[in-house]
Amino acid sequence: MTLTMFRAKLHRLRVTEADLYYEGSITLDEELLAASGILPYEKVQVVNVNNGARLETYTIPGAPGSRTVCLNGPAARLAARGDEVIVIAYAQMTPEEARRHRPRIVLVDEHNNPTEVREPYVVPPEALLAGA
Template sequence: MEDVMRVMLKSKIHRAHVTEANIDYEGSITIDKRLMQEADILPYEQVQVLNVNNGARFETYAIEAEPGSGEIGIQGAAARLATVGDTVIILSYCQVEDEKA
């Protein structure tokens, strides 16, 4: 096969704790800016969130929270899938040419 692109894990924030769940917000996940920088996640980048407590998985986009705040805020409809104190894993992916994978 020629020109195969593989989707590979790029970034992972492991076992973060939800500090906010706000169903009345537009949507997204707010993440401490420092954590985003350390994990190489950009503002508005698509992320997958895995809830260790209840097994829920959902996709959304990242928004920066105050640096050093430790904030992990689940916003909008996704707030039905996580509550304050839940442990989550936040993942982002990239596409890589097959020969570079």
């Protein structure tokens, strides 16, 4: 059995562009991808904080240092420039891997500059059951 676990996210990015006539995906600054551990061309979920829209797509690396967050193709209809979005990557893990897994969370400022990287401690289920 495998579990689908939250692996990494870029939290509250601001959309810088929306390109309806591009082939599709989300373009993200390579430095933001690297900070989060999300890979170019990896499948991600994008959640729009402003309007509640949720979509699945894949990442395309943008110019390093550009702080680009561009929704492309049909996804461009689900966000406007300035909207805040959360980009989430998931991974399939065995229960044993999931117990040891620590997701990576990258927080950004209003210009999409990383301000903090978190890798929260996850309490193993057996510790919870033992009352620890």
